[in-house]
Amino acid sequence: MSDSVIFRKMTVADVAAVHRIEELSFTLPWTKDAFYHEMVTNEHAYYVVAEMEEGIVGYCGMWLVIDESHVTNVAILPEHRGKKLGERLMVAAIEAAKQQGAVMMSLEVRVSNEVAQNLYRKLGFKNGGIRKGYYTDDHEDALVMWVRFDE
Ligand SMILES: CC(C)(COP(=O)(O)OP(=O)(O)OC[C@H]1O[C@@H](n2cnc3c(N)ncnc32)[C@H](O)[C@@H]1OP(=O)(O)O)[C@@H](O)C(=O)NCCC(=O)NCCS
Structure with missing residues (x-):
């Protein structure tokens, strides 16, 4: 099977595959319905998927509002982690955000999620503030991280 990956805009046909990855990745997964609504009713939503021959292996969702993008x-997918796919996916998402007119990107990440923080830092993200008790399951704090594309 080919190892090649393409990065493209998500469509409503990708909802089930993306939702499966969401469930395998987060303690507070979004519902399938939430992804469906992102695709059909949220005009600010822009999602990028990573697709291999076997199917969708990753996704990055953003809200694009005027000149800001928020992840x-x-x-x-767990079995594909550690192979630079997350990094390539984020680079593709940043490229898409720039093309849509964004000049900065922000996100929240669990303070304990060092793997994701390392990835974001590698791509130039800086630490912003802390959102106390942001995650509703265990009240863990969120670290806000952000990057300006012109810096
Ligand atoms: C976070 C995530 C998307 C990273 O994707 P990935 O494909 O595994 O990461 P990559 O192989 O592209 O690695 C890119 C960088 O991330 C960091 N990283 C990746 N795996 C790491 C690990 N096991 N330990 C520490 N840092 C790690 C490193 O900075 C790495 O760059 P380097 O290899 O040059 O050091 C993936 O681990 C994931 O899906 N995690 C579960 C969901 C999640 O936590 N999402 C983020 C929510 S804010």
Whole structure:
């Protein structure tokens, strides 16, 4: 089977595959319905998927509002982690955000999620503030991270 990956805009046909990765990745997964609504009713939503011959292996969701992009969620299928796919996916998402007119990107990440923080830092993200008790399951704090594309 080919190892090649393409990065493309998500469509409503990808909802089930993306939702499966979401469930395998987060303790507070979004519902399938939530992804469906992102695709059909949220005009600010722009999602990028990573696709291999076997199917969708990762996704990065964003909300694009005027010149700002905010990452809603990003995940790679567990068996494909550690192979630079997350990094390539984020680079593709940043490229898409720039093309849509964004000049900065922000996100929240669990303070304990060092793997994701390392990835974001590698791509130039800086630490912003802390959102106390942001995650509703265990009240863990969120670290806000952000990057300006012109810096
Ligand atoms: C976070 C995630 C998307 C990273 O994707 P990935 O494909 O595994 O990461 P990559 O192989 O592209 O690695 C890119 C960088 O991330 C960091 N990283 C990746 N795996 C790491 C690990 N096991 N330990 C520490 N840092 C790691 C490193 O900075 C790495 O760059 P380097 O290899 O040059 O050091 C993936 O681990 C994931 O889906 N995690 C579960 C969901 C999640 O936590 N999402 C983020 C929510 S905010």
